[in-house]
Amino acid sequence: MAEPLDTEDHIFENLQKQVDPKLLAAKSQAAQEREHKYYEKAQRRFGDLVGTNSTLPCTLSSIRILNANNTRKGFLARIFDPILSANQDRPYTLAEAIREVSIGADKLHKLDIFHEPISIFLDKPSQTDPSTTPSDLDVYLSVKEKSRILLKTGTDVGNAEGSAYGTLLLRNVFGGAESFNVNASLGTRTRSAYQATFETPILSNPDLRVEVGALASSTDKSWASHEEALKGGWAKLRWIAKGGHRHEFGYNGVWRQITGLASNASPTVRADAGDTVKSSISHTWITDRRNNPLLPSQGYYAKTLSEIAGWGPLQGDVAFWKSELETQTALSVPIPGVEGDSGVSFTTGLRAGVLYPLALASDPKPDASHLNDRFQLGGPTDVRGFRLAGLGPRDGTDAVGGDVYAAGSANLLFPVPGVGAERPFRIQAFLNGGRLLAFKHSGRDGGKASKITQKSVYSTIAELGSALPSMAAGIGLVYAHPVARFELNFSLPLVLRKGEDARKGLQFGIGINLL
Numbered sequence: 001m002a003e004p005l006d007t008e009d010h011i012f013e014n015l016q017k018q019v020d021p022k023l024l025a026a027k028s029q030a031a032q033e034r035e036h037k038y039y040e041k042a043q044r045r046f047g048d049l050v051g052t053n054s055t056l057p058c059t060l061s062s063i064r065i066l067n068a069n070n071t072r073k074g075f076l077a078r079i080f081d082p083i084l085s086a087n088q089d090r091p092y093t094l095a096e097a098i099r100e101v102s103i104g105a106d107k108l109h110k111l112d113i114f115h116e117p118i119s120i121f122l123d124k125p126s127q128t129d130p131s132t133t134p135s136d137l138d139v140y141l142s143v144k145e146k147s148r149i150l151l152k153t154g155t156d157v158g159n160a161e162g163s164a165y166g167t168l169l170l171r172n173v174f175g176g177a178e179s180f181n182v183n184a185s186l187g188t189r190t191r192s193a194y195q196a197t198f199e200t201p202i203l204s205n206p207d208l209r210v211e212v213g214a215l216a217s218s219t220d221k222s223w224a225s226h227e228e229a230l231k232g233g234w235a236k237l238r239w240i241a242k243g244g245h246r247h248e249f250g251y252n253g254v255w256r257q258i259t260g261l262a263s264n265a266s267p268t269v270r271a272d273a274g275d276t277v278k279s280s281i282s283h284t285w286i287t288d289r290r291n292n293p294l295l296p297s298q299g300y301y302a303k304t305l306s307e308i309a310g311w312g313p314l315q316g317d318v319a320f321w322k323s324e325l326e327t328q329t330a331l332s333v334p335i336p337g338v339e340g341d342s343g344v345s346f347t348t349g350l351r352a353g354v355l356y357p358l359a360l361a362s363d364p365k366p367d368a369s370h371l372n373d374r375f376q377l378g379g380p381t382d383v384r385g386f387r388l389a390g391l392g393p394r395d396g397t398d399a400v401g402g403d404v405y406a407a408g409s410a411n412l413l414f415p416v417p418g419v420g421a422e423r424p425f426r427i428q429a430f431l432n433g434g435r436l437l438a439f440k441h442s443g444r445d446g447g448k449a450s451k452i453t454q455k456s457v458y459s460t461i462a463e464l465g466s467a468l469p470s471m472a473a474g475i476g477l478v479y480a481h482p483v484a485r486f487e488l489n490f491s492l493p494l495v496l497r498k499g500e501d502a503r504k505g506l507q508f509g510i511g512i513n514l515l
Contacts, residue, residue, distance in 0.1 A: 054095035059085040061125055061136040063101070067143050071113065072175035078204035080104050091135070098122075101139055108143065110206035111177040115144040148172055156187075163187030177201050191227070193217040207240040220260075223389040223399045224371065225269055227260035232278075248284040253277070253316075256372050266395035272371040279316035280309035294512070295413075295424055295480035296330035297345035303327075309373075310360050318370055319360045324353035326513075333412075343421025344414040349515045351382065352406040354461065357439070357453055366453045369439070374401025377436040378501070380509025383407050384432055385472020385491030390501035392436030399501075400438075404460050406469070407434025409515045413478065424480035428487075432515060433471035433495065435464050471495040472502065486510050 063080040065071075083100045085091060092100070098120075105118045119142040125132045150169040155162065165185035173180055178200040185193045197213035214233040221228055232254030239247050258273045265273075283306050290299035303326040310319030328349045335342040353375055357366040376399060377383060378390035389399035409432035415421045439456045476489030487509045493502035 054093060056094045057091045057135055058094050058097050058137050059091055059133060059135045060097055060101075060139060061085065061132065063104075063139040063141070065108075065141050065143060068114075068145060070145055070148065070172055070175060071177070075176040075204050079107050097137065097139075101141075105141060107204075107206050108141070111201065112179075113146055113172045113177050115146055118143050146171055156185075163190060176204070177206070189220050189222075191218045191220055193219075209238045211236045211238065223376070223387075224401075225262035225265035225398050226258050226273065226371075228372065229257040229259060231255045244287065246284075246286040246288075249282070250284075251279075251281050253279050258371060264397070266398040266400070268395040268400045269371060269398050276318050276370060276372065277316045278309050278318050278372075279314045280307050281314065282307040290328070290330060292480070294482075294485045295426065295478070296328070296347060297332045297341065297343075297413075298330055300330070301326075301328040308358075311358055312361065315361070317360065318373065319358040319367065320369060320373060321356040321358055322353070322373065323356075324351070326351045341421055343426075344412075347409075347411045347413070349409045349411075350407070351434075351515060353404070354457070355403040356457055357403075359450070366450060369403050371400060374403060374438075375405045375436060376401050377405050377407060377434050380487065380489070380507050381511040381513075382515045383409075383434045383470070383472065384430060384487075384489055384507060384509070384515075385474060385493050385503060386470070387501040387503050390503070391434060391470050391497075392500075393438045394499040402436035402438045404439075404457075404464060405434060405436040406464050407515060408432065408469075416477070426478040426480075427475070428478050428489075429473075429475045430489070431471065431473045433469035435467075435469045437463055468495050470497055470500055470502075484510050484512055485514055487514065 060083060063083065065076050065080075068076060081087065083104055101120055105120060108114055108118055109116065121140040121142065123138045123140065125136050125138050148171045150171070151167070152169075153164070153166045155164050163185050164187070165183065167184075168182045170180040172178065178198065181195075181197045181199075183193075183195045187193075193215070194217070195213065195215045197211055199209055199211040202208045202210060212233070212235045216229075216231045218227060218229045232252065234250055234252045236248055236250035241247060254277070256276050256278060258269070261269060261273055284303070286301075286303045288299075288301045290296035290301050293301075303324075305322075305324040307322040308314070308320075309322075310316040311321075326349075328347060330345055330347045333342060333344040333346055335344055355369050355373060355375065357369055359366045375392075376389040377392055378386035379388040383391060389401075392402045392405070393400050409430060411428050411430045413426040413428045415423070416425045416427055419425050437460050439453075439460050471494040472491050473494055474489045474491035476487055479486040489507050489509070490505060491503060491507050493504060496502050
């Protein structure tokens with residue numbers, strides 16, 4: 001009778017022993033390899049099946065979405081009903097049918113309410129149904145819905161600011177891939193920011209969306225000795241055109257306050273203090289052909305932004321036309337003796353913008369631009385080697401911004417020795433520079449205000465190229481995290497104008513789209 005008890009004690013002793021982590025890792029790796037081999041085998045088998053039968057005629061008699069319990073059937077029908085053979089002029093081949101169903105599955109993925117992967121199954125309909133034909137196919141898509149509620153908190157550090165945030169996201173609110181997002185953050189520069197947005201696809205099209213939102217924020221703009229408070233809302237229409245070009249057309253209505261002036265605030269800042277209302281429409285166009293948005297080695301990127309405020313029925317008490325252009329080009333640099341991608345790349349970037357004053361409906365004379373609307377230039381994410389808003393016009397110690405700017409950068413990146421080209425670490429050498437200018441006339445002199453304003457705009461744009469830009473060069477370390485790009489650079493200013501605020505030495509930057 002003692003032997004079973006001894007055996008039982010021995011079992012409990014083994015259970016209490018700590019399992020070797022290396023053994024667990026090895027078992028997990030082996031399981032992943034078996035699963036990967038099974039998946040590869042299934043994919044090859046499926047590919048062979050389609051390859052040998054790709055030209056066979058077939059009829060898609062039904063398409064069913066499994067496990068989409070919280071998504072409206074009518075919403076999904078708009079995606080897949082047009083694919084059914086009953087709505088087609090001619091029968092599919094098997095390859096064509098699979099392609100069309102895959103396009104529909106890709107649309108489901110873009111809706112961001114289902115987990116990956118979305119599995120596709122083909123089956124023959126029941127032969128007991130007299131309406132079926134030998135070429136009929138039933139299609140099943142198996143999905144797993146993402147959680148409808150997501151609550152996230154965290155901290156952000158970057159661009160000389162630290163902040164804590166909380167986000168509440170409600171997915172698939174009404175069963176049509178709608179999302180409602182509430183965000184609140186507190187920071188060292190953006191003292192407080194509260195934002196709520198509601199977004200929904202139009203006609204079940206993930207590439208056509210409408211968004212409405214509201215915000216309230218307070219930001220410390222120490223470079224110009226004031227705080228800015230914003231309260232307002234917006235409505236936006238987004239769509240993706242053929243070729244992947246992204247468009248956004250929107251309306252913004254914002255009540256702005258320049259408040260909390262420092263005791264040493266300049267006369268320019270004090271003159272613009274108080275309330276203004278901006279009512280504007282805007283259009284943004286983006287095309288991105290880079291192989292990696294954060295660390296590109298090939299391709300190009302282009303973006304344009306146009307905004308018009310206070311014109312005609314828009315009302316408000318500020319009027320202007322604002323236009324910006326941003327481009328980036330990346331080239332891979334081959335190294336003799338190195339096969340494949342060397343990891344060495346050369347990138348160039350250009351940014352430019354103009355703020356053209358317009359006349360309000362109540363006043364035929366164009367008004368001077370306001371501090372809230374002017375451009376600022378300088379900092380670790382655009383012109384490195386200068387402090388935030390370190391370039392351009394100043395009144396005393398305040399950076400009061402400008403109406404026209406241009407900035408460019410040339411960067412040579414190469415792998416960190418001993419790390420390898422496949423890792424997201426690079427050493428970069430850069431040369432960048434830019435100029436930020438203000439118009440010389442407000443357009444309020446005499447009866448030819450518009451002509452004076454036009455002449456001032458043209459002469460200021462011409463002045464951009466009349467002298468060397470403010471420039472800096474340096475070397476640094478780059479890390480392309482999946483969320484953002486981190487840079488630690490040592491910068492040396494080369495060309496500096498009176499009053500501009502340069503930074504010689506180490507400078508840390510974090511952003512998504514750096515110059």
